[in-house]
Amino acid sequence: MSQQHNSDDDFPASKMERSKIFAKTGLKVGKNYAKYLADRVTGRGGDAEERKRDLNTKNAEDLFREFTRLRGTALKMAQSMSMDTGMMPDEFMEVMAEAQYNVPPMNRALVRKRIRDALGKMPELLFDTFESEALAAASIGQVHRARLSDGRDVAVKVQYPNVRETIESDLTVARTLFGRLVRGGSIDSHFNEVRDRLREETDYVNEADNIDFFAEQYDQDEIVVPRAVRDYSTETVLTMTYVEGQHLKEFLQNNPDQAARNHFGQLLWDFLHEQVASNHRTLHADAHPGNFLFRDDGRLGVIDFGCVKTFPQDFRDDMLRLYRARMADDDQNIERLLHQLDILHDDLSDAVRNEIRAFFDQYGSLIVEPYRTPTFDFGDPEFSQRLHDCFQEASRLREVVGSPHFIFLNKALVGLLNLLTQLEPVIDTTHSVELLNDELETLGETPVPSCSASN
Structure with a gap:
């Protein structure tokens, strides 16, 4: 800290x-x-x-x-x-x-002032206990641990001034x-x-709504989501129930066995796909290691719901169609969808167009690779290296391309891949393929063949 x-x-x-x-x-x-x-x-x-x-x-x-x-x-x-x-x-x-x-976190006096301005009282008068040293400090606010008078442990997120x-x-x-x-x-x-x-992210009332949404949709046997405490929350201070668990770095320092790696990797993988396949089209888009907790009870804690993206129906559906076209090596539909998603433009020079198409063919093939087999090993160093090389190649593109909705889809996807390549699990992809196929069928698209049949 x-x-x-x-x-x-x-x-x-x-x-x-x-x-x-x-x-x-x-x-x-x-x-x-x-x-x-x-x-x-x-x-x-x-x-x-x-x-x-x-x-x-x-x-x-x-x-x-x-x-x-x-x-x-x-x-x-x-x-x-x-x-x-x-x-x-x-x-x-x-x-x-x-x-x-x-x-760098705010100093203690400023934290106390921010809480008083938002909730009307100093933290020591609002909470039974309040830890003055921040648990974490990020880009928009910092988090302190506290306890309510009813005994509940909570996390209090305090927004920096004038954000x-x-x-x-x-x-x-x-x-x-x-x-x-x-x-x-x-x-x-x-x-x-x-x-x-x-x-949206700087409105903590909006984040409380996001917490309630994700808790209703995903808080179950395998996923733990905090609950917003509305009486202690405003636009600039957010109080939520405290979720125990280790961050990825701490979890890996304890040398978990392969079974534990596989278990949590599967939860991360399935959590993303449940969101993508949902009718709500709403994604927890901030998939960095600080927002996931690896718990002793085997459940995955998910925290920080400020960066949440709801995709337009047509964008989500076109991404599913592009996934299907990649899996089927359907070059004609890939070309059409790259135009539809604003990646390729008719006014690009042939050289730039070819460069962009070559990159997205490379990137797209890598992204769908895990779906081509019933299981996939994210500990494969060759896959990690190709992924890294692909991201390096991305920086050489001469044009900013693609729908702006890709920003937060990429944030979630790249974040997930980063987590998985560090965790190195072997995951089962059959459930995720089934989820995506169900959505493709609702669009009138032919589903992707089962993993076992595609090899």
């Missing part, structure tokens, strides 16, 4: 303070580019690919450092954009992943900055998508 700050002045809440940090970051990125271009002309600093990787890493580190100070919209936007395959270089995904664990008020100004400035880092194309629709989700 990072050290507590000693002064409220360390938190840049005003528009002017935040604009200065953005400007400073832009200067750093510009300086990095100038050095890269000078080295390219003189031939210093290794080969071209190595220089570009160094540039990307340096830019990502500078962005991470300053956006971590900003927290809020800036950091959340950086995380979301870096998870969008093809939007940002691969090095950004690696650096920005650290933001989930290394955000919602800075969304528009942060995104306006960040739009210019990130426009220098992405590879061509228009990113306005992607920024609009991030902005819309941020507006």
